[in-house]
Amino acid sequence: MFGLSEGTVRLFKLLLDGRRHIVSLALPGEFLEMPTVEQHSHSAAAIGEVELYRFPRDQLVAYIRSRPKLMSLLLDFATRQLNLAQDQLVMLGTRSAEERVLFFLTTWRDRIALLKPFQQYLPLPMWREDIADLLGLTIETVSRTLSKLEKRNVIRVVPKGVILTGLKLSLTWPRAEQ
Amino acid sequence: MFGLSEGTVRLFKLLLDGRRHIVSLALPGEFLEMPTVEQHSHSAAAIGEVELYRFPRDQLVAYIRSRPKLMSLLLDFATRQLNLAQDQLVMLGTRSAEERVLFFLTTWRDRIALLKPFQQYLPLPMWREDIADLLGLTIETVSRTLSKLEKRNVIRVVPKGVILTGLKLSLTWPRAEQ
DNA sequence: CGCAACATTGAAGCAGATCAAGGCATGTGG
DNA sequence: CCACATGCCTTGATCTGCTTCAATGTTGCG
Numbered sequence: 538m539f540g541l542s543e544g545t546v547r548l549f550k551l552l553l554d555g556r557r558h559i560v561s562l563a564l565p566g567e568f569l570e571m572p573t574v575e576q577h578s579h580s581a582a583a584i585g586e587v588e589l590y591r592f593p594r595d596q597l598v599a600y601i602r603s604r605p606k607l608m609s610l611l612l613d614f615a616t617r618q619l620n621l622a623q624d625q626l627v628m629l630g631t632r633s634a635e636e637r638v639l640f641f642l643t644t645w646r647d648r649i650a651l652l653k654p655f656q657q658y659l660p661l662p663m664w665r666e667d668i669a670d671l672l673g674l675t676i677e678t679v680s681r682t683l684s685k686l687e688k689r690n691v692i693r694v695v696p697k698g699v700i701l702t703g704l705k706l707s708l709t710w711p712r713a714e715q
Numbered sequence: 716m717f718g719l720s721e722g723t724v725r726l727f728k729l730l731l732d733g734r735r736h737i738v739s740l741a742l743p744g745e746f747l748e749m750p751t752v753e754q755h756s757h758s759a760a761a762i763g764e765v766e767l768y769r770f771p772r773d774q775l776v777a778y779i780r781s782r783p784k785l786m787s788l789l790l791d792f793a794t795r796q797l798n799l800a801q802d803q804l805v806m807l808g809t810r811s812a813e814e815r816v817l818f819f820l821t822t823w824r825d826r827i828a829l830l831k832p833f834q835q836y837l838p839l840p841m842w843r844e845d846i847a848d849l850l851g852l853t854i855e856t857v858s859r860t861l862s863k864l865e866k867r868n869v870i871r872v873v874p875k876g877v878i879l880t881g882l883k884l885s886l887t888w889p890r891a892e893q
Numbered sequence: 894c895g896c897a898a899c900a901t902t903g904a905a906g907c908a909g910a911t912c913a914a915g916g917c918a919t920g921t922g923g
Numbered sequence: 924c925c926a927c928a929t930g931c932c933t934t935g936a937t938c939t940g941c942t943t944c945a946a947t948g949t950t951g952c953g
Contacts, residue, residue: 550805558808560801571794578798605783608790615793616749620756622800623738627728629807630736630851634941665900673808675942680901694900696950812909843932856909858933872932874918 538594539569544587545662549670550579559671561621562663564648571615573598584662629673637672638682642692642704660698716772717747722765723840727848728757737849739799740841742826749793751776762841807851815850816860820870820882838876 546563548570560579563569569581572592601607628640646659661668665676672679683699686692693700724741726748738757741747747759750770779785806818824837839846843854850857861877864870871878 550801552805552809556809558805560804571790571797573790573794578801602783602787605780605786608783608786609780612749612751612786612790612793615790615797616751619749619793619797619800622797622804623728623756626738626800626803626807627730627736629804630848631730631734664898670808676900677902677943678941681941684901842930853910854932855911855934859909862933 538572538592538597539581539589540592541565541567541569542588542590545584546587547582547584547663547667548579549582557670558673559667561618561625562645562667562671565652568614571618572601572611584667634672634674634678634682635685637674638668638679638686639691639704641668641672642699642701646701646704657700657702658695658698659701662697716750716770716775717759717767718770719743719745719747720766720768723762724765725760725762725841725845726757727760735848736851737845739803740823740845740849743830746792749796750779750789762845812850812852812856812860813863815852816846816857816864817869817882819846819850820877820879824879824882835878835880836873836876837879840875 541563543565546569547559548561548563549557549559551557562584563581569589570577570579601611628637632640642659645661646655649655649659665679668674669676669679674682683692683694687694689703691701691703693702719741721743724747725737726739726741727735727737729735740762741759747767748755748757779789806815810818820837823839824833827833827837843857846852847854847857852860861870861872865872867881869879869881871880
């Protein structure tokens, strides 16, 4: 059982034919999996240097289950992760390539902004292939889409990141009723 | 806060432009949302007749948080839902139309099999549009794919369901390491 | 420098979307 | 019991956004 204290980690699944899908990118402060799950459900690989802390599984699970406060926090964490996954589902199920890239950029920006004060320069430590595998696109489409956004002055593509020049809103949808 | 005791419910999100994505289909025994979440994150609509049980939110949350055993169960439930959502992510991110329909059929079959003894006839109470919105396809593609599978003797399409004639395996991927 | 690894760009092909026309149940009123 | 309307499903023809295949460009590092 791992937690991430520094760096970025890809969490992904591989298909038998070698295709890969990135389920999420973990940032400092996040768990790499639900601490209570019996078996690992995905693989993990670092992007650059990372710092992990490790918990011995069995003791941890027992410990957690004996501490209601902690469990309550974990439940909230799980609920949040579930909501993120569902937003990702909607993105993959309905969005065009351009909408996906914009979704990724805004989501990534918002998450990075929680860790350090926001700047125009948004670091993208991952490769194009990672973005592609996260968004269900190909590297070529990601690259082309970034170029298109650059021509439209929404971003500027620079080494290891982008500069956000005209990216304001978060792509959201109306709140649910009932 | 609702639980489902009878029937099937679509859980979906709507986009501003009217597109819809079905996040999941809930079957009897499942919650329609995480009981501890502050705000509804999606909408729900019944497929045919359903039976719900309702909990008063605030009392429930307090009650849950005071019962470690219960919370432990909920945490497991959340973890399971998260894994399901992630499988769905991989499906949307990497699979072709035919693979998606097969994925849906096997998943649906497996879930139905938990509720009542398995038969060749697999009921599909939802409309084609629901399947399409779940798989990120159009109704036409769903329909065509079902026809194609029928020609290949994998299934037979009948009113309100399909008959499984040659559908064996579940589409899975290798277990994760690390 | 020169190579290796990643990124961009172009051209061609194709899976799935879109547009359009029936088809087939089920229900309703004459 | 039939006419026909309504709602969902299927099938066909065409279109298009993304993938695929293929070069070329860029960056960083020994």
